[in-house]
Amino acid sequence: MKGRLNLKIAVASAVVVALALGATVGLVRFVLSREYRSPVRSDQAPQTPRVTAEQDAAAAKTKADREKPYVEDTYRRFPVVGSRIAVWVLAQLHLLFAAFVLAVPIFALIIEFIGWLNGDKRYNELAHEFTKLLSVSFSLTATFGAFLLFMLVLLYPKFMSYLMHVFSPTFAPYVGLFFLEAFFLYTYYYGWGKFAPVTHLLLGLGLNVVGTAIMLIANSWLTFMTTPAGISESGAVVNTWAAVHNYTWMPINIHRVIANVAFGGSVAAAYAAFKFLAAKTDAERAHYDWMGYIGNFVAICAFLPLPFAGYWLASEIYAYSQTLGLQMMGGAFSWLFIIQAVLIGNLFLGANYYLWLGMGRVQASERFQGYIKFLLILIALCFAVWATPRSIIATVSETRAMGGGSHPQLGYLGVMSAKNTAVNILILTTYVSFLLYRRSGRTPTVSWAKLGNALQVAISLLTGAFVIFLGIYGYFVEAAVRIGLSVPQVSSVLFAMISVTVIDVLMYRNAKELGETHWGRIHPISQYVLIFLAVTFTWLMGLMGYVRSGLRQHWHVYGVVRDTSVDAFTPTLGFATQVVSVTVIIFFLLIGFVFWLASLSSHEREDA
Amino acid sequence: MTVPIPLRILGLTVATTAFYTLVGQLVPQKEVHPPKEAELKKDMTSDQIVKAGQEIFEGKGLCTTCHTLGKSGALRFPDLGGIGSRAASRKPGLSDVDYLAESIYDPNLFIVPGFNPGMPVINKPPIGLSDQEILAVIAYLQSLGGKASVTLDSKVWPIAAAAGAQ
Numbered sequence: 189m190k191g192r193l194n195l196k197i198a199v200a201s202a203v204v205v206a207l208a209l210g211a212t213v214g215l216v217r218f219v220l221s222r223e224y225r226s227p228v229r230s231d232q233a234p235q236t237p238r239v240t241a242e243q244d245a246a247a248a249k250t251k252a253d254r255e256k257p258y259v260e261d262t263y264r265r266f267p268v269v270g271s272r273i274a275v276w277v278l279a280q281l282h283l284l285f286a287a288f289v290l291a292v293p294i295f296a297l298i299i300e301f302i303g304w305l306n307g308d309k310r311y312n313e314l315a316h317e318f319t320k321l322l323s324v325s326f327s328l329t330a331t332f333g334a335f336l337l338f339m340l341v342l343l344y345p346k347f348m349s350y351l352m353h354v355f356s357p358t359f360a361p362y363v364g365l366f367f368l369e370a371f372f373l374y375t376y377y378y379g380w381g382k383f384a385p386v387t388h389l390l391l392g393l394g395l396n397v398v399g400t401a402i403m404l405i406a407n408s409w410l411t412f413m414t415t416p417a418g419i420s421e422s423g424a425v426v427n428t429w430a431a432v433h434n435y436t437w438m439p440i441n442i443h444r445v446i447a448n449v450a451f452g453g454s455v456a457a458a459y460a461a462f463k464f465l466a467a468k469t470d471a472e473r474a475h476y477d478w479m480g481y482i483g484n485f486v487a488i489c490a491f492l493p494l495p496f497a498g499y500w501l502a503s504e505i506y507a508y509s510q511t512l513g514l515q516m517m518g519g520a521f522s523w524l525f526i527i528q529a530v531l532i533g534n535l536f537l538g539a540n541y542y543l544w545l546g547m548g549r550v551q552a553s554e555r556f557q558g559y560i561k562f563l564l565i566l567i568a569l570c571f572a573v574w575a576t577p578r579s580i581i582a583t584v585s586e587t588r589a590m591g592g593g594s595h596p597q598l599g600y601l602g603v604m605s606a607k608n609t610a611v612n613i614l615i616l617t618t619y620v621s622f623l624l625y626r627r628s629g630r631t632p633t634v635s636w637a638k639l640g641n642a643l644q645v646a647i648s649l650l651t652g653a654f655v656i657f658l659g660i661y662g663y664f665v666e667a668a669v670r671i672g673l674s675v676p677q678v679s680s681v682l683f684a685m686i687s688v689t690v691i692d693v694l695m696y697r698n699a700k701e702l703g704e705t706h707w708g709r710i711h712p713i714s715q716y717v718l719i720f721l722a723v724t725f726t727w728l729m730g731l732m733g734y735v736r737s738g739l740r741q742h743w744h745v746y747g748v749v750r751d752t753s754v755d756a757f758t759p760t761l762g763f764a765t766q767v768v769s770v771t772v773i774i775f776f777l778l779i780g781f782v783f784w785l786a787s788l789s790s791h792e793r794e795d796a
Numbered sequence: 797m798t799v800p801i802p803l804r805i806l807g808l809t810v811a812t813t814a815f816y817t818l819v820g821q822l823v824p825q826k827e828v829h830p831p832k833e834a835e836l837k838k839d840m841t842s843d844q845i846v847k848a849g850q851e852i853f854e855g856k857g858l859c860t861t862c863h864t865l866g867k868s869g870a871l872r873f874p875d876l877g878g879i880g881s882r883a884a885s886r887k888p889g890l891s892d893v894d895y896l897a898e899s900i901y902d903p904n905l906f907i908v909p910g911f912n913p914g915m916p917v918i919n920k921p922p923i924g925l926s927d928q929e930i931l932a933v934i935a936y937l938q939s940l941g942g943k944a945s946v947t948l949d950s951k952v953w954p955i956a957a958a959a960g961a962q
Contacts, residue, residue, distance in 0.1 A: 421920070465801045510914035511923070514861045514872075523823040530819050666910050719805055723812040742830040747922035758828040765820025769813040776809045780802065 272755035282332035291452025297392035439501035450490035457483030458722035461715035474708035533571035551703020553628035578602030609659030651684035730768035831856035849936025880942025
């Protein structure tokens with residue numbers, strides 16, 4: 189009985205255990221089926237073979253590539269500094285080297301020609317020395333030009349596409365002329381002393397003609413951007429020649445030729461100054477003193493008529509658009525011309541100071557030194573007038589005290605009448621300084637010397653008085669009359685300079701020498717003045733390049749192609765001057781390299 | 797110790813450029829941005845149109861580049877102070893609105909005595925004001941010494957003439 193009971197209990201227990209186990213397994217399976225499982229862990233998810241997946245992805249990419257629509261980039265962004273700064277610096281560097289390469293052959297050829305005429309070999313050697321600076325500068329010009337072109341195409345593709353649409357007929361002649369320039373330049377330089385003199389002079393002439401032609405073509409592109417012509421209202425080309433020969437093309441051509449010569453002369457003078465300071469012998473010092481003098485003479489001769497070329501350019505800008513002209517002189521850029529006045533004032537001061545220091549190398553020049561203080565006072569006064577702004581940034585109380593934005597008295601010096609007068613007197617004064625230097629150590633022997641002197645003084649004083657009279661008269665007449673007064677002011681100064689020079693040349697024929705000119709005997713500070721002048725000329729070129737280009741403001745081509753980039757605004761003058769300064773320092777580091785290479789060439793000759 | 801010549805020249809170059817940069821920082825600093833578009837709506841009141849016209853006059857229209865308001869003496873272009881009160885009598889046969897519209901759309905048809913022609917066409921680039929914007933400017937000019945009468949629906953010369961011809 190007990191055994192049967194035990195069996196029943198065992199069977200029941202087994203059933204209960206089996207049921208419990210079954211329930212436990214069922215429960216566990218139920219819980220597991222509800223647990224989260226990642227797809228990776230899942231052994232139930234359908235798998236795509238890796239190869240198939242890669243094939244699918246490649247097919248999708250091919251399809252997307254095939255169907256990708258063409259979208260023309262309007263702009264691309266240059267990293268860190270942005271596109272505008274990159275193109276600005278490159279363009280300026282290219283233009284500075286180009287200006288130098290175009291200018292040096294002009295005066296090298298003239299000096300060589302003078303040497304050929306008078307048979308003085310020193311002139312020939314001097315011209316050769318100037319051209320030594322050319323070959324490396326030419327390479328740098330071409331390198332910066334190519335770099336600039338790549339950057340323009342890369343960063344401003346749509347705008348460049350438009351320029352190509354307008355100017356495509358000019359590209360092939362440009363490239364052809366560039367090859368010709370390389371031919372003439374290297375033949376002129378390496379052929380020195382190896383050709384007949386006339387042949388060599390003709391090579392130099394060819395170099396100048398081709399170089400100028402290249403500049404004329406490039407000028408058409410950039411002037412078109414400011415004063416477009418020859419196109420329809422929508423910008424389509426109607427007449428390519430009209431696009432080339434736009435309002436500011438010829439004024440820029442003339443202005444650039446003159447400015448290039450002034451700039452090139454000053455940089456060549458800086459080279460001579462560098463060589464003078466490093467010279468070991470008196471003979472070297474004498475040579476480089478003379479070279480510096482000639483370089484500076486070239487620079488100042490070109491600098492004196494430059495404001496007149498500037499007037500013409502400005503008047504053509506006004507003729508094209510009064511709005512553009514007024515934005516330049518009375519709007520966003522008006523204060524830029526105060527900075528320009530500081531630069532030009534420094535150029536006049538420096539140029540006169542160099543001439544006065546130069547009198548030290550001429551015996552018997554002391555008799556003219558008494559005049560220097562009067563010339564200095566005159567220059568300082570004109571400088572002050574030119575740098576006087578029309579409106580002054582002042583506090584509210586200061587403005588109330590002045591009765592407006594302009595100073596009650598000094599404000600009158602800030603207008604165009606006063607500034608035109610000041611610059612004309614500055615030019616006349618610098619000319620008188622040169623005249624005094626020219627007369628140092630000589631006295632005329634012609635019988636009419638007293639009359640000649642009196643005539644020269646009378647012409648100079650009367651011209652000065654006439655210029656001042658017109659300046660004052662300008663305050664009392666209508667705008668239409670006042671604008672025209674700059675023409676007689678400029679004409680009278682030009683007349684005075686030409687007529688006094690003619691009298692002087694005739695009067696000092698067969699003049700008696702009172703003392704010798706000792707080249708090399710000049711205070712070393714004069715050489716730093718030459719370098720200061722070169723830096724100032726370069727900086728001025730950079731500043732005026734900025735205003736010429738910036739004048740368009742938010743237009744690539746004024747009134748035709750609008751600038752819609754992130755740079756479509758005119759930066760502050762402070763920012764612009766920083767960019768100009770950086771460019772000038774880069775240029776001088778590079779031109780220092782050119783000077784060094786030219787020095788190596790000199791050493792080679794000396795060693796030989 | 798003597799400073800090497802190249803270093804002296806570099807020092808002079810840097811000092812000169814630094815001086816000119818300093819001069820550049822001393823003058824007034826202003827960034828010039830492209831003019832903003834004025835918002836013009838059909839339901840604007842006269843005062844709102846005048847205000848919008850003033851914004852266009854001083855901004856996108858670039859009028860203040862040449863014209864002054866309330867200045868006398870040797871001026872380059874006519875002063876527009878009080879133009880609203882004298883526009884109607886400037887040119888015989890033209891109302892103030894027509895005279896102002898003609899001066900804007902075709903400025904060389906009448907030149908104020910004593911001044912040279914020089915006003916650009918402002919309904920085409922680079923200034924490129926729309927007809928509506930020109931109406932707002934006319935309203936503003938009328939308000940200078942007078943009362944604005946034009947609305948954004950007004951048909952002024954030469955639009956009125958063109959509409960009449962059709």
